[in-house]
Amino acid sequence: MADYVGSDLRALRATQGLGQADMAARLGISVSYLSQLENDLRPLTAAVAARLVEAFPLDWSDRGLTPGRRAVSLAHLLGDPLFDGLDDPKRALKLLERQPALAERIAQLHASWRAMQERRSMDDEALADSAVAGGRLPWERIRDWFHEAGNYIHPLDMAAEALASELSGDPPREADLLAYLEARHGVTLQEAGEAAGEGILRSFDPGTRRLTLGRALPPETRRFTLANQIALLSFGTIIADIASASKLPSAEERNLLEAGLANYGASALLMPYERFRARARAFRHDIDRLRESFATSFEQTCHRLSTLQRPGALGVPFFFCRVDMAGNITKRHSATRLQFARFGGACPLWIVHEAVAIPDRVLVQLAEMPDGVRYVSMAKGLVKPSGSYARPPRRYAVALGCEAEHAGAFVYADGMDVRGTATPIGGTCRLCPRPDCDQRAFPPTERPISVDPHLRRFVPYRVL
Structure with missing residues (x-):
C-alpha cells in the first residue's frame, strides 16, 4: 500500500522552522525529491521513513500506528537491540511494509514481550532479595502501580489542566493559590508556631478549614504544598474513583495511592500539560529554565517531565529517579527501556551516586545497559534545609535521562558524542x-x- 505523507511532511517542516534545503539535508535526499514527497507525487519509502525517525524521533514517531505511519513505527521497532541479528534490517522493513496485518501483529507481540520482560525483572528481583522474600511492601506496590500506569493519569491530568486555566498568574503565585483555596473551599492559612512546624509539610483541620504549613519551607515547596491541598479538595472524587478501581488489597495501600495521586494532581496543576510540554520542547528540556518559568523546584520539574505520556501529545520519554545518601532509590519512573532495580542498590557506576556527594552541580553521562541501549543522563545533588541545626538537612540526588536517539532534544547532551565510549552500567548486581x-x-x-x-x-x- 503506497504511503503518501505530503501534508504531514510540510507540517513537520513548518514546526521545525526548516526550509526545504535544510530539511532535505537532514534526510540525506535532494530538494526535488523532498518537493515530490511533500506534493504527494512520490510515496514515502522505508529508507526515508527510517531517516525521519532518526532525524525527528519525537515529532515523527508521535503519530500512532495508522496505516500511513506503519513504516515509521516499524523502523523504530526494528531499532530495538532485540533485532540486532537481522542481516538486512532495511530489507526486513520493506517486506513487513507489504504485510500490514503481520506488521501490526509483530508490533503487538513486541510490546507484550517488553511488558513480560519488565514483569519478569520485577519477580526476579523480589526473589533475589531475601529482605522482601515474603512479597512486595505496600510502598513498592504503589510505585509499581504508577509504573504500570505509565506515570500518566489521564482524568487527573485533564482536570488539573482545566483548573489551572482558572487560576490567576502564569505561573500562579502563592497568593493566587491561597485566594483560590479560600474562595472555592473556605480554607484559610495559619502559619505554624515554633513547635508545630517541626517536621511537617502540611496540616489541615477539616473542621475549622485551617491549613498550616511547616516552618522553613522553600517558596517552591510552599506552592506545591498549597497545590497539593487544592488537589485533595478539588479532585477528591477523581482520586477516590481511581483508588477504588485499582483493586489494591488493603486500605493502607489505597491510602498511599491517594496520597501519590494528590501529589500528581499538584504537579499537573502547577505545570499544566500542554503549556509545560511546549516550553519543555522550546527550552530543550533545560531544567533551570523550566523551573524558573513555572516557579517550581528542580526535583518537581524533573519529575513532571517523566509524566508527559498523554496519547497523541507525547513528550520525550524520560526516566527519572531520586537517590538518597545510602544509595536507596526513593522515587523512580521510566518511560524508556531502562528499568530501575526495585530491590537492592543501583549500579555504582551510574553518575547519580557521584551527584549525591556534590550538591548543586549538574553532572552528565553517556551510559550503556547490557542490552546495548544507550542513555544520556543528567544528575544533580540537592540539599533540603531542615530549618534547625538539631535536624540534619535532607541530602539526595535526582537523575533524568533519555535514550540516546533523543539526545538532540536534550540540552544536557550538547557536545556529547552519543556514538563514542559509554560507561557500561547495569540495573542491579544481582541481575546484571x-x-x-x-x-x-x-x-x-x-x-x-x-x-x-x-x-x-x-x-x-x-x-x-
Missing part, C-alpha cells in the same frame, strides 16, 4: 550479566561463578 565489572557487589543470581585460590582480582570470583 556483565562478567568483567570491577565494581560488582554481588554475583548475578542466574550465572555460575568460579573462584581460583591462586589468583586474586578486584572481585574475588569470576562470572561464567
Whole structure:
C-alpha cells in the first residue's frame, strides 16, 4: 500500500522552522525529491521513513500506528537491540511494509514481550532479595502501580489542566493559590508556631478549614504544598474513583495511592500539560529554565517531565529517579527501556551516586545497559534545609535521562558524542550479566561463578 505523507511532511517542516534545503539535508535526499514527497507525487519509502525517525524521533514517531505511519513505527521497532541479528534490517522493513496485518501483529507481540520482560525483572528481583522474600511492601506496590500506569493519569491530568486555566498568574503565585483555596473551599492559612512546624509539610483541620504549613519551607515547596491541598479538595472524587478501581488489597495501600495521586494532581496543576510540554520542547528540556518559568523546584520539574505520556501529545520519554545518601532509590519512573532495580542498590557506576556527594552541580553521562541501549543522563545533588541545626538537612540526588536517539532534544547532551565510549552500567548486581565489572557487589543470581585460590582480582570470583 503506497504511503503518501505530503501534508504531514510540510507540517513537520513548518514546526521545525526548516526550509526545504535544510530539511532535505537532514534526510540525506535532494530538494526535488523532498518537493515530490511533500506534493504527494512520490510515496514515502522505508529508507526515508527510517531517516525521519532518526532525524525527528519525537515529532515523527508521535503519530500512532495508522496505516500511513506503519513504516515509521516499524523502523523504530526494528531499532530495538532485540533485532540486532537481522542481516538486512532495511530489507526486513520493506517486506513487513507489504504485510500490514503481520506488521501490526509483530508490533503487538513486541510490546507484550517488553511488558513480560519488565514483569519478569520485577519477580526476579523480589526473589533475589531475601529482605522482601515474603512479597512486595505496600510502598513498592504503589510505585509499581504508577509504573504500570505509565506515570500518566489521564482524568487527573485533564482536570488539573482545566483548573489551572482558572487560576490567576502564569505561573500562579502563592497568593493566587491561597485566594483560590479560600474562595472555592473556605480554607484559610495559619502559619505554624515554633513547635508545630517541626517536621511537617502540611496540616489541615477539616473542621475549622485551617491549613498550616511547616516552618522553613522553600517558596517552591510552599506552592506545591498549597497545590497539593487544592488537589485533595478539588479532585477528591477523581482520586477516590481511581483508588477504588485499582483493586489494591488493603486500605493502607489505597491510602498511599491517594496520597501519590494528590501529589500528581499538584504537579499537573502547577505545570499544566500542554503549556509545560511546549516550553519543555522550546527550552530543550533545560531544567533551570523550566523551573524558573513555572516557579517550581528542580526535583518537581524533573519529575513532571517523566509524566508527559498523554496519547497523541507525547513528550520525550524520560526516566527519572531520586537517590538518597545510602544509595536507596526513593522515587523512580521510566518511560524508556531502562528499568530501575526495585530491590537492592543501583549500579555504582551510574553518575547519580557521584551527584549525591556534590550538591548543586549538574553532572552528565553517556551510559550503556547490557542490552546495548544507550542513555544520556543528567544528575544533580540537592540539599533540603531542615530549618534547625538539631535536624540534619535532607541530602539526595535526582537523575533524568533519555535514550540516546533523543539526545538532540536534550540540552544536557550538547557536545556529547552519543556514538563514542559509554560507561557500561547495569540495573542491579544481582541481575546484571556483565562478567568483567570491577565494581560488582554481588554475583548475578542466574550465572555460575568460579573462584581460583591462586589468583586474586578486584572481585574475588569470576562470572561464567
